[in-house]
Amino acid sequence: MKISSIRTEQHSGYSILRANCNGFDLWYKFPENVPLTNSADPFIAASLLISMANNQDIELESSAYYSPKLVENLEQLQRIFSHWQPYLGHRLYPVNIIGGTPCEQANTCNDTVSFFSGGIDGTYTYKQKQQEIDYLLFAKGIDMQLNSDALYQQAFACNKQYLAKQGKQLIPCETNVRFLGYKNKLNWGVCFGGGLSSIALALGVKKCFIAAGLTYQNNIPEGSNYITDRLWSNQHTHIIHHGANTRRIDKLKTLANDPDYLAILRVCWHDDGYNCGECEKCLRTMSSLRTLGIHTDTFPTLTDQMVKQKLSGLKLYNVHDLQFLDENIEQAKAINDTVMIKALEHIKRNFQLRELANQFDELILHGYAHKLKQMVIRH
Known part of the structure; x- marks a missing residue:
C-alpha cells in the first residue's frame, strides 16, 4: 500500500486531510475551524488490515511523518489480528512500514472526543463519560452513505439539539475511509477499528472513545474490540474502547430514563428514512x-x-x-x-x-x- 501526497487543503467553510492510497483518494473533511494534523498516522491506521490482506508493505514518502509509538503498536496489532484470521474471513500477512520519517510531532490539542449518531452504544458511552468529553463527532460516510445529504442533515439537527441542551457541541465530519476497505474487498466489520481511530488521529485529539458493540462475555474477534482498539493510539492520541461491560439491552434500559434521547433514537444504516423499521438492526x-x-x-x-x-x-x-x-x-x-x-x-x-x-x-x-x-x- 503506497501512501503518498499527504496534505491538508483549506476550502471555504471546511478543511480536508487527504492522501493517495494505492490510487484511492482517502480523505477526512471537517469544519474549517477544526485544526487537523499533517501526519501519516491516520492513513497508516486506515490501511493496516487492508495491507495485511493484500500482503503489501505500507510505503511512505520520505517527507511523511509517522509516530514511532503507533508503529510499535502495529506489531502487536498484527500478531493479534493474525490469530483471528478464521473469524475475520481473510488471510492476513505481516507487513512493514517502509520509508517515511519517524517523529513524535508536538501537538497542543488536549480535547477528548467520542462518536455520536443517536445510536445506543455511542449514546451510552457519551452519558457515562459526559464530564470528560469536550465535543462529539457525527461522521457522514460511517453512519450513513456520503450521498444521503437530506437524511444526514435531519439526523445531525436532531443530535445537535439534543446535545446542545446538555452543553455539548456536535461536530460534523465526513470521510470515505469505509470505502477504502470495500475497494479492496474487505468489509467494514474487519477494518472499522482502524477506520474510526484514523478519524481521531486526523484530528490529533488527546483522547477518543470508541463505543463497544459486544461485551467482554460475548466478544467475538472483529475490527473494533476491547483488546485491539487501544493499540491504534500514537504518542499523543489515546484510543479507548468503552462499554464492553454492559449488554446493549441494558444500555437501552438505562438510556430510557432520558425521554429527550428516546425522541432521537436512531440505529438504522439503510438510509431509508430515519429508521426503516424493516432491517435486522x-x-x-x-x-x-x-x-x-x-x-x-x-x-x-x-x-x-x-x-x-x-x-x-x-x-x-x-x-x-x-x-x-x-x-x-x-x-x-x-x-x-x-x-x-x-x-x-x-x-x-x-x-x-x-x-x-x-x-x-x-x-x-x-x-x-x-x-x-x-x-x-x-x-
Whole structure:
C-alpha cells in the first residue's frame, strides 16, 4: 500500500486531510475551524488490515511523518489480528512500514472526543463519560452513505439539539475511509477499528472513545474490540474502547430514563428514512423496546402481527448478532412474552441449522455446496 501526497487543503467553510492510497483518494473533511494534523498516522491506521490482506508493505514518502509509538503498536496489532484470521474471513500477512520519517510531532490539542449518531452504544458511552468529553463527532460516510445529504442533515439537527441542551457541541465530519476497505474487498466489520481511530488521529485529539458493540462475555474477534482498539493510539492520541461491560439491552434500559434521547433514537444504516423499521438492526431494536416496555416515536410499535409477519421471518447471517438475539430472548422470557419468545427462538434455530449445514459442507463436502450455489447465482 503506497501512501503518498499527504496534505491538508483549506476550502471555504471546511478543511480536508487527504492522501493517495494505492490510487484511492482517502480523505477526512471537517469544519474549517477544526485544526487537523499533517501526519501519516491516520492513513497508516486506515490501511493496516487492508495491507495485511493484500500482503503489501505500507510505503511512505520520505517527507511523511509517522509516530514511532503507533508503529510499535502495529506489531502487536498484527500478531493479534493474525490469530483471528478464521473469524475475520481473510488471510492476513505481516507487513512493514517502509520509508517515511519517524517523529513524535508536538501537538497542543488536549480535547477528548467520542462518536455520536443517536445510536445506543455511542449514546451510552457519551452519558457515562459526559464530564470528560469536550465535543462529539457525527461522521457522514460511517453512519450513513456520503450521498444521503437530506437524511444526514435531519439526523445531525436532531443530535445537535439534543446535545446542545446538555452543553455539548456536535461536530460534523465526513470521510470515505469505509470505502477504502470495500475497494479492496474487505468489509467494514474487519477494518472499522482502524477506520474510526484514523478519524481521531486526523484530528490529533488527546483522547477518543470508541463505543463497544459486544461485551467482554460475548466478544467475538472483529475490527473494533476491547483488546485491539487501544493499540491504534500514537504518542499523543489515546484510543479507548468503552462499554464492553454492559449488554446493549441494558444500555437501552438505562438510556430510557432520558425521554429527550428516546425522541432521537436512531440505529438504522439503510438510509431509508430515519429508521426503516424493516432491517435486522431496526427489528432487533424494536424487539428490545417491546420487551422493555419502552415507547419512542422514532420506531413503529412492534405489534403481535408484526412479530409474526416480519420478525419471525428474519434471518441472521452473522454470529455477532446472536448476542443481541439472546439478550432479547432472555428479556422476553422475563416478562413471559410468548409471542416474542416463539419468534426469537425460531430465528435462533434457523441460524443454528444453517451454521450446521455450512460446517457439514466445509468438513465433509469440502465446500462443494457453497461452490455450487455460487455457480447458480452467477448464471
